[in-house]
Amino acid sequence: SDPYLAPLAVVQTPSHSVTSLANHRTLATDQELFTTSLHSPGSPLFLPNGAHIFNKLLSFLRAQHQQYGFQEVITPTIYKRSLWEISGHWANYKNDMFEVRGRGASGQVEGAEIGEEAEYGLKPMNCPGHCLLFKSQKRAYRELPIRYADFSPLHRNEISGTLSGLTRVRRFHQDDGHIFCRPSQILEEISLTLDFVSMVYKTFKLPPFKLVLSTRPKDNYIGTIEEWDVAEQALKGALERSGRRWDINEGDGAFYGPKIDIVLKDSDGKEHQTATIQLDFQLPQRFGLQYHAPAPELERRGIHTNDPELLRESGEVSPVIIHRAVLGSLERFMAILIEHCNGRWPFWISPRQAVVLTVNGSDSVRGYAKTVQSCLSGLIVSRDEVDGIRSPQFINQQTFLVDLDDSNRSLGKKISEAKRKKYNMVVIVGQKNVQSCTVHLDLTGQPDRDRAKSLLSKAARRIVIEDLKS
Amino acid sequence: SDPYLAPLAVVQTPSHSVTSLANHRTLATDQELFTTSLHSPGSPLFLPNGAHIFNKLLSFLRAQHQQYGFQEVITPTIYKRSLWEISGHWANYKNDMFEVRGRGASGQVEGAEIGEEAEYGLKPMNCPGHCLLFKSQKRAYRELPIRYADFSPLHRNEISGTLSGLTRVRRFHQDDGHIFCRPSQILEEISLTLDFVSMVYKTFKLPPFKLVLSTRPKDNYIGTIEEWDVAEQALKGALERSGRRWDINEGDGAFYGPKIDIVLKDSDGKEHQTATIQLDFQLPQRFGLQYHAPAPELERRGIHTNDPELLRESGEVSPVIIHRAVLGSLERFMAILIEHCNGRWPFWISPRQAVVLTVNGSDSVRGYAKTVQSCLSGLIVSRDEVDGIRSPQFINQQTFLVDLDDSNRSLGKKISEAKRKKYNMVVIVGQKNVQSCTVHLDLTGQPDRDRAKSLLSKAARRIVIEDLKS
Ligand SMILES: [Zn+2]
């Protein structure tokens, strides 16, 4: 493969596993997760249930970003050709990019302003934007590592015939991160990243993954052999420290740096490359990124010194960039999760956490069922006594998605629909419950029952929750 | 003004207040909120502090969406010309839109696939995508109102000479919402929306706003006079119910529906149009949106009946769409907030919540200062005893942004820098604090001191917080 295209594969295109994940579309239709449109092929439209899961993934990652020292940034969707020329995309990646023009540009509008002729590219990745952010301020060695995270929508012009569900798309999002660090910090950063990956895959109870290190190619590489040795030693050190098995692909690294691939084997034995950790000596050079450090000669080689003579001198050094994505494409990760859970979502991420069913259609039961729904949702709707305006909900208030089925159908039918829809909890309310202020709870659809019951009980406040004897 | 362009002004372009908000750029530079780049004029790049405020605004809105019954969706960035022809944008708005093409499309690549020639438009608003979502499933009257919220980035091709900071941009985000409702639900939905607006503006302690109703134009309108009367009565009813003063602009509505504008007067007396509530009879027709209802003739006129004879008949009815944005452009709202707070952010949204300063540079003080920083941040970093992997942070864990200044400068210098940077809380740690496990707290920069102190004390756990006697 063309080594020059490899930087763009930092986050791999989701081409490897179309067959094994075909089934995610059926499950997604059942659960009303997303739809597609001929008006925008390859750009899934997330329905509320799908957007809920997507946003829960983001919230989860944001909470982890805090403990791993990532700072979220928000960067443009389109950049002028001038940026893609610096990054090298215009020359090497143009057929995979969408081109953008102001409508006044191509002679369609008379008297279009000068400068409106600019060609733009719709971004296929976030790295160039993060380089602009790094470069927007003077940087000193004390500030490093700087770790940027970004969830921007990205576009790649995949051939229309291959588009499918969430796995083969033109518009997608990554849990994209770029670490700008000193050469001496590579080991620690890779180590932290591997810890991050392990934590996430363990949280989702995904099968064990394989680590593969790709090293310096025999010919055609940039940087000195010493720089490569420092980097590869750091990567090996981090792999050893992780305590996991890892393999090596000698000479298979990109010309601009070594990398570690994380390969997941699903229950069908199919392999999915999800996370990637890619070192990059090149992009900092292309963008002229620098930080100020004492003893710059040693700094470049990843060596710290206490020698006052050497420390007296200071100068500019290029940071190393580590591209990393833990989930990879969020869309693709969702497809993996859909299949992995077989539509039965862990409670915290589920778009169908609970449903309240009425035993009969009497007014008192229906009224009480509405109260139960509102209690269990965790929302506290109140109004200011003076001006009558609603009070704002707190940002950190824990809330639940609770639906209500108070239709006149038989309880049996309502239960079987609730089970087909894979609600984590089925809450049943009859005449006796109205008097005793209780509900019956069916947790058959819930993996971790004790935790779920305790969460719900907390939300329920005055309402007593009884397990269903069934 | 061309009535046909009005639907696109549902969310107004941020052109009204360039002069009054010029100063937000200076404050934003001080606080490191965003930067701009010649590679993408009019697309601000949010630095971590700016992204933090932006994301807090989103979290706040998401929490409120739950209580107001909005469901978030995620929709494409680009749509083919075919969609913009249905919506009317291609004919009437094309010069304000960016045009998108696959790079293989314009003959640059030989053998480009058929169908790759498609022209796309970069979306300037979310309504057409929400219509596709509504249409993706069969809808019945019981399901309405359906309320979609969307925070997608939007693009409008503003002339380059006028671009400025966060107020005059090409790329922006809205807290965009579309309510698909029955004619009989208009009053209730408008009323809820006005309550939402009041709640939000009160939360941010913004000055009182003015409400202006624009009614049916004399000529050139779609729909029947009866439909307009039903809608205008509903809007007037909601305005009355709000208990606020409102004005009327007779005949100033768009040809496709009446609207309510929310106009904010800032401390300089300048008016900002922020929120808008726009009724729309047209878009549902263009997209052929329908829902199934009994007694369709009465349903269309917003009348409920119990007559079994009339209820026996059922049929398809067009929903009404209400376009609404509460903050309007998030970028522009941020600019208003920056000026309104004069850089002194409420604690919950502040990117500089607290800083820990060391009195001296001794190892014990610096070590303790680090402990204090980590404690106050609210992060609980722990590892699994068996596999050594970090535990995930909980999504609902309340955390704080706490910086550390343990440099060797004098305390006076560090304090004055902290005040210049407008930290809400300045936490001071000296030798005595190490032994007593305490800190000194300076809340001069904090508007609501008791609440802030109680929040921080909760996070601090073992550490005792003493007010600074200064
Ligand atoms: Zn990258």
Ligand SMILES: [Zn+2]
């Ligand atoms: Zn709209």
